[in-house]
Amino acid sequence: MISRRSSLKALGAAALGFVLSACDRFTASDSTLRSLGAAEGLTRRVQRLIGGRAMAREFTRADISPMFKANGNLNPATPEYAAHAAAGFADWRLVVDGLVDRPLSLSLADLHAAPARTQITRHDCVEGWSCIGEWTGAKLGPILQQAGLRPTARHIVFHCADMWPAADAARRPYYESLDLIDAFHPQTILAYQMNGRPLPIEHGAPLRLRAERHLGYKQAKYIMRIEAVESLDPIGGGHGGFWEDRNYERYAGI
Ligand SMILES: Nc1nc2c(c(=O)[nH]1)N[C@H]1C(S)=C(S)[C@@H](COP(=O)(O)O)O[C@H]1N2
Ligand SMILES: [Mo]
Numbered sequence: 645m646i647s648r649r650s651s652l653k654a655l656g657a658a659a660l661g662f663v664l665s666a667c668d669r670f671t672a673s674d675s676t677l678r679s680l681g682a683a684e685g686l687t688r689r690v691q692r693l694i695g696g697r698a699m700a701r702e703f704t705r706a707d708i709s710p711m712f713k714a715n716g717n718l719n720p721a722t723p724e725y726a727a728h729a730a731a732g733f734a735d736w737r738l739v740v741d742g743l744v745d746r747p748l749s750l751s752l753a754d755l756h757a758a759p760a761r762t763q764i765t766r767h768d769c770v771e772g773w774s775c776i777g778e779w780t781g782a783k784l785g786p787i788l789q790q791a792g793l794r795p796t797a798r799h800i801v802f803h804c805a806d807m808w809p810a811a812d813a814a815r816r817p818y819y820e821s822l823d824l825i826d827a828f829h830p831q832t833i834l835a836y837q838m839n840g841r842p843l844p845i846e847h848g849a850p851l852r853l854r855a856e857r858h859l860g861y862k863q864a865k866y867i868m869r870i871e872a873v874e875s876l877d878p879i880g881g882g883h884g885g886f887w888e889d890r891n892y893e894r895y896a897g898i
Pocket of ligand 2: 771861
């Protein structure tokens with residue numbers, strides 16, 4: 645019969661990758677208590693990660709929509725973006741900064757060389773339409789690890805090249821954000837390809853977010869900069885995204 649203690653030990657070893665000391669009699673030294681405390685914290689984090697790991701449904705190539713609607717801004721139309729697009733994004737760089745030990749400046753070639761994932765998923769816009777497409781891109785998690793995310797970082801912010809609304813005097817840059825569980829989700833990628841071809845301008849060239857467990861407005865297009873922050877309060881209107889801010893403003897006065 646497997647005792648509760650030994651099965652707990654096996655569980656701990658399997659989940660955490662280390663084994664508690666072999667002695668059955670508990671003689672706790674300070675350092676044992678400290679490492680048990682650390683293990684408990686780790687277990688909590690591992691459980692949150694597992695809980696946050698539910699996968700969005702994936703489809704087959706036969707399911708891909710013949711026409712994928714483009715929505716929101718279809719071209720940032722700033723002189724800077726136009727110059728990048730004219731040069732095929734050869735001089736474009738993705739900046740990764742904020743609460744990281746090693747800020748990065750990545751070319752498209754760097755992103756192509758990073759650990760990648762391809763996924764066929766359904767995009768759902770709150771306006772009431774859905775399309776299925778295939779996305780290929782660099783996994784966000786390894787890039788954040790490469791940058792050396794600091795322990796104080798709690799959210800990842802995506803700063804985009806486009807302003808919204810494009811013709812308004814009070815235009816604001818589009819942005820979005822993810823918490824760390826979603827940032828490290830296996831289906832969270834920085835997509836540079838759509839349906840096997842370089843990302844078209846209307847769909848966010850040269851780089852857009854695919855965070856598949858979220859609605860369309862989370863899928864930030866035209867990403868220029870990724871910033872690790874502790875709090876979303878000072879970013880945009882403080883609600884984690886351009887449309888999140890706007891909904892708040894829209895409903896606040898009612
Ligand atoms: N930078 C930026 N990202 C954006 C938007 C935008 O206007 N600007 N629109 C959002 C909305 S509401 C949707 S539905 C999708 C549309 O992506 P698509 O054009 O590839 O269909 O992008 C999202 N990401
Ligand atoms: Mo949308």
